[in-house]
Amino acid sequence: MKLSAVQNSLRFFERTRNCIERPAMIDGNCGGKHAGSRTAWLPKALWVAVLVVLLSLPLEAAAEDEMHGQQKNKNYAVAPIVVSNPSIGTGAGATGMFFYDVGQREEGTPRSSAQLVGAYTNTDSYFAGLLNSLYLFQDKVRSKAGLFHARINNEFRDPLGGEADFATDVLAGYAQVTYRIQGDWFFGLHGLISDVRYRPDTPQDGDYLDRVGAEDTTSGGIGPVVSYDSRDNIHYPGLGTLAEVKGFFNPSSWGNEADYAVGDVAVNHYISLTKAHILALRAYGRTGTEDTPYTDKSRLGQQSDLRGFKSGEISGLTLLSGQVEHRWQFAERWGTVVFGGLAKLWDDDLEALITEDLYYSVGAGIRFMLNTDQKINFRIDAAVGNGDNKGIYVGIREAF
Numbered sequence: 001m002k003l004s005a006v007q008n009s010l011r012f013f014e015r016t017r018n019c020i021e022r023p024a025m026i027d028g029n030c031g032g033k034h035a036g037s038r039t040a041w042l043p044k045a046l047w048v049a050v051l052v053v054l055l056s057l058p059l060e061a062a063a064e065d066e067m068h069g070q071q072k073n074k075n076y077a078v079a080p081i082v083v084s085n086p087s088i089g090t091g092a093g094a095t096g097m098f099f100y101d102v103g104q105r106e107e108g109t110p111r112s113s114a115q116l117v118g119a120y121t122n123t124d125s126y127f128a129g130l131l132n133s134l135y136l137f138q139d140k141v142r143s144k145a146g147l148f149h150a151r152i153n154n155e156f157r158d159p160l161g162g163e164a165d166f167a168t169d170v171l172a173g174y175a176q177v178t179y180r181i182q183g184d185w186f187f188g189l190h191g192l193i194s195d196v197r198y199r200p201d202t203p204q205d206g207d208y209l210d211r212v213g214a215e216d217t218t219s220g221g222i223g224p225v226v227s228y229d230s231r232d233n234i235h236y237p238g239l240g241t242l243a244e245v246k247g248f249f250n251p252s253s254w255g256n257e258a259d260y261a262v263g264d265v266a267v268n269h270y271i272s273l274t275k276a277h278i279l280a281l282r283a284y285g286r287t288g289t290e291d292t293p294y295t296d297k298s299r300l301g302q303q304s305d306l307r308g309f310k311s312g313e314i315s316g317l318t319l320l321s322g323q324v325e326h327r328w329q330f331a332e333r334w335g336t337v338v339f340g341g342l343a344k345l346w347d348d349d350l351e352a353l354i355t356e357d358l359y360y361s362v363g364a365g366i367r368f369m370l371n372t373d374q375k376i377n378f379r380i381d382a383a384v385g386n387g388d389n390k391g392i393y394v395g396i397r398e399a400f
Contacts (some may be wrong), residue, residue, distance in 0.1 A: 001313070003240065005211075010036070013095070014368060016271075018031065022397075023186045024102075026124050027172065030394075034138050036276075040213045041044075044308075046162070046263070047235045049100055049180075055086050058314075060131050061087075063312075064191070064221045065076050075098075075099040075111070075371060075374060076096065076097070076098055076099070076371075076372055076389070077096065077097040077099075077370045077371040077376045077396070078094070078096035078097075078370075078394070079094070079096070079378055079393065080092065080093070080094050080097060081093050081094060081095050081117075081119060081378075081394055081396070082380075082394050083119040083121055083394055083395075086124045087360070088121050088123060088127075088152055088153075089121040089122045089123035089125060090121055090122050090126070090392075091120050091121030091122055091123075092119060092120065093117065093118050093119025094117070094118060095115075095116065095118075095210070095395075095396055096115035096116055096117075097110070097113050097114070097115045097371075097374075097376065097396075098113060098114045098115075099111040099113045099374060100112050100113070100114070101336040102134060102135075102136055103136075103137075105135075105138070106138050108127065108137075109135060109138055109139040110139060111135065111374065112132075112133060112134045112135050112136075113130045113133050114130070114131075114132050114133075114134075114221075115129075115130070115133070115315070117129050117130075117131070117396075119311060123152075123153045123155075123194060124151075124153050125150070125151060125152045125153050126150065126151055126237050127148070127149065127150035127151075127152070128148075128149050128150070128218075128347060129146060129147065129148040129149070130146060130148075130204075131144060131145070131146035132144070132146070133247055137181065139178070140179065140180045141174075141178070141179055141180070142177070142180075142186065142188075143175075143176060143177045143178070143180045144174070144175065144176045145173075145174070145175045145176075145291065146173065146174050146175075147172070147173050148170065148171070148172045148173075148174075149170065149172075150168070150169075150170045150399070151167060151169050151170075152167065152170070153165070153167045153168075154166055154167070154312070155314050156208070156310070156312070156313050157313060158208050159215075162204075163345075164184060164200075164204075164205045164208035165200070165201040165205050166187045166198050166199060166200040166203070166205050166206075166208070166209060167198070167199040167201075167223075167278050168196065168197070168198055168199075168209075169196070169197040169198075170194065170195070170196050170197075171194065171195045171196075172192065172193065172195070172196075173192070173194075174190070174191070174192045174193075174250060175190065175191050175195050175355070176188065176189070176190035176225060176385070177189060177190075177193075178225055178227060182246060183231050184228050184230045184303075184399070185226075185227070185228055185230075186225070186226070186227045186229065186286075187224070187225070187226055187373065188224070188225045188229075188285040189222065189224060189225065190222070190223065191220065191221065191222040191223075192220060192221055192222075192248065193214065193218075193219070193220035193221075194217075194218070194219065194220070195217075196216070196217055196218075196219045196295075197216055198347070202315040204227055208223065212227050212315075212350070212353070213293065213294035213295075214294060215257075215295065217255060217256070218255045219254055219255035219256045219295075220252035220254040220255065221248040221249060221254065221256075221262075222248070222249060222264075223246065223247035223248040223249050223261075224247050225244065225245070226241040226244070226245045226246075227242070227243065227244040227245070227386075228242070228288060229241075229242050229243075230242075230268065233375050235374055235375045235376050235377075235397055236268055236369075236375035236376075236377060236398065237268075237270040237278075238249070238278050238358060239270055239271070239272050240269075241266075241267065241268065241269045241270070242266075242267070242268045243266070243267045243268075244264075244265070244266050244267075245263070245264075245265050246263065246264050246265075247261060247262070247263040248261060248262050248263070249261050250296070255286060256293070258288045258292060258293075258294045259291065260288060260290075260291040260293070260296070261288065261289050261292075262286065262287070262288040262289070262292055262296055263286070263287065263288070264284070264286035264287075265283075265284070265285045265286075266282070266283070266284045266285075266287065266400075267282070267283045268280065268282045268400050269275050269281045269282075270303045272397055275318055276328060276329045276330065277327070277328050277329075277331075278326075278328075278360065279324070279325065279326055279327075280323075280325040280329040280398070281322075281323075281324055281326075282305075282321075282322065282323040282324075282327075282341075282400065283321075283322050283399045284297040284303070284305045284319070284320070284321045284322070284323075285318075285321075286318070287317060287318040288317055288318075292317060294315070294350075296348065297315045297317055297350070298315065298316055298317065298318065298319035298345065299311045299312050299314070299315050299319075300313075300314040300315070300316075300321075300343055300345060301313070301314070301391075302317065302358060303342065303400075304323075304362040304393075304399040305319070305321040305323070305341070306321060306323065306342075306359065306360075306383070306389050307339070307361055307363055307381060307383035307387060307391060308340070308361035308363060308383030308384050308385035308389050308390055309359065309361065309389045310389070311393070313353075314345065314353055314354065314355075315345070315349055315350055315353055316345030316346055316347035316349070316353070316354055317346060317347040317349075317350075317355075318346040318347070319343065319344070319345050320343065320344050321341060321342065321343035321344070322341060322342055322343075323339060323340070323341035323400065324339065324340060324341070324400075325337055325338070325339035325399070325400075326338050326339070327367075327398075328347075332369070333368055333369040333371070333372070334366075334367065334368060334369075334373070335366070335367035336364070336366065336367065336376070336381060337363065337364065337365045337366075337379075337381070337398075338362075338363070338390070339362070339363055339383075339399075340360070340361065340362040340363075341360065342358060342360050342363075342378055343358070343359040344357075344358055344359070345359075356385060356386060356387060359384060359386060359387075360386055361383050361384060361385035361386075362383065362384060363381055363382050363383030364379055364381070364382060365379055365381035365382065365393075366379070366380050367379050370396070376397060376399075377396070377397060377398060378395075378396055379393075379394070379395060379396070379397070379398065379399075380393070380394050381393040381394075388400050
């Protein structure tokens with residue numbers, strides 16, 4: 001399982017951050033299992049390949065602009081951040097985005113960006129990530145490539161009583177490429193590889209990880225992506241729809257214990273009520289095949305579904321959720337939101353973790369627009385859910 005470390009403060013890392021949302025490894029000193037040498041080359045090769053892509057593409061863009069004598073447009077969004085998340089505690093860090101153009105860009109098309117974030121919290125947890133997003137050929141081709149590293153010190157409620165304390169070390173890489181096939185429709189591929197290690201504080205904490213099926217793993221997967229994107233702005237949409245269907249096939253030859261597949265569907269819809277008021281709606285579903293390990297099951301609280309819950313504490317094979325959020329921009333840079341959501345999980349093997357028939361959460365937040373050109377918001381959200389769950393989230397960009 002790979003635990004949530006930066007759920008909402010790392011909205012950039014849409015896939016790499018998921019690697020810390022699901023615990024996946026027990027330390028060898030506590031009787032855990034370790035990935036064999038046959039997969040040891042896998043993460044190293046990906047780290048090198050993705051890092052080369054991340055570093056070379058902005059340089060190639062600069063060289064192309066210089067060759068054509070173009071004047072590059074540059075925008076920055078940089079801010080210190082206060083991290084507060086039920087999965088990792090409270091701390092401080094910094095985050096920044098650099099916007100650039102690759103070749104000629106038509107008015108109204110998204111700009112490419114490089115994004116960096118890092119923070120340290122009061123639980124001695126830390127994370128750092130880098131993501132490069134490209135919008136090429138007048139937005140006909142979209143690509144993302146990212147690297148992420150984290151150490152998260154977790155404190156979970158044990159269904160049998162007490163708490164389970166353990167650390168999670170994560171190293172992950174993600175890449176995605178999609179092509180605009182017609183209108184607002186895109187099709188492509190994405191791949192994820194991760195190395196996740198657990199370090200329980202005591203033998204009793206190791207027993208908890210054994211009971212839920214957590215194991216050390218170095219693994220990867222690949223699959224298709226189909227999306228429909230009619231949003232008027234990718235960072236702060238006021239109109240349009242973003243619908244995505246993603247699948248991952250995880251072969252045993254890539255370090256997984258068995259062949260299995262997972263898939264998810266997400267639909268975000270935005271309605272402009274007035275110039276200052278926006279209604280945002282989200283529906284999300286995720287499931288896996290029968291052989292899906294605990295390491296890759298769905299987590300309540302993952303990807304903001306739902307805010308207020310500690311990601312990884314409540315898990316299931318299948319998750320369905322819905323959210324509604326009202327956004328009010330009451331000044332040029334200042335805004336506020338109120339939101340609520342419902343979720344349902346199913347899993348015959350993890351009934352002890354699913355303590356409610358239906359989960360819900362409500363909350364509110366405040367926004368400050370760091371970059372008015374790209375509409376990049378700094379946000380603080382507070383949420384409460386049933387079962388005495390609650391959380392505060394600080395980050396950049398919207399929850400969905």
